[in-house]
Amino acid sequence: AAGVIQSPRHLIKEKRETATLKCYPIPRHDTVYWYQQGPGQDPQFLISFYEKMQSDKGSIPDRFSAQQFSDYHSELNMSSLELGDSALYFCASSAGQTFTDTQYFGPGTRLTVL
């Protein structure tokens, strides 16, 4: 079965640089979520999209922005990177924005900021 695809899998950036992470949801899934997992921590919700509109927002820094495109893939743009942004970034997708949808997680993008 098709799964959530994230690219790149690994990314190394310098402080103050920018990064773009991409997420391709499971086919026919119209809801995308982004989570950030710092070292030794649990994943924290950043932002979500349903049918190309932002549906919810968590603790996402103003330096980060995201969008969902017409083909339902999503991109997380991160600017002025800081050392503390080093983390594992997960994208998840689900079929429709109801209370009862299973979220399926991608393999994650490991971002290292030097």
Added chain:
Amino acid sequence: GIQVEQSPPDLILQEGANSTLRCNFSDSVNNLQWFHQNPWGQLINLFYIPSGTKQNGRLSATTVATERYSLLYISSSQTTDSGVYFCAASMEYGNKLVFGAGTILRVKS
């Protein structure tokens, strides 16, 4: 927002042993999922279980929604079961998941 607590924080098992992991949540939930994070960082979806009982091979899970807890049972543990087990729940429209701190499981051969 909803609070999710997991216990125990760490667990060491001998291969073949059984274990029970617990997840308490502070409010009614409409979504509860169990995940296994392997040593490579991948989050594997184990169960979607806002209520009731499910089984998948050596793993099973039970959620008692009225008492606000969920249990994950691992039987005949194997070294490949090692990793971090997360419980995550949502009660809000939009379905964003709030994760517990996880249980670190080490299975020794």
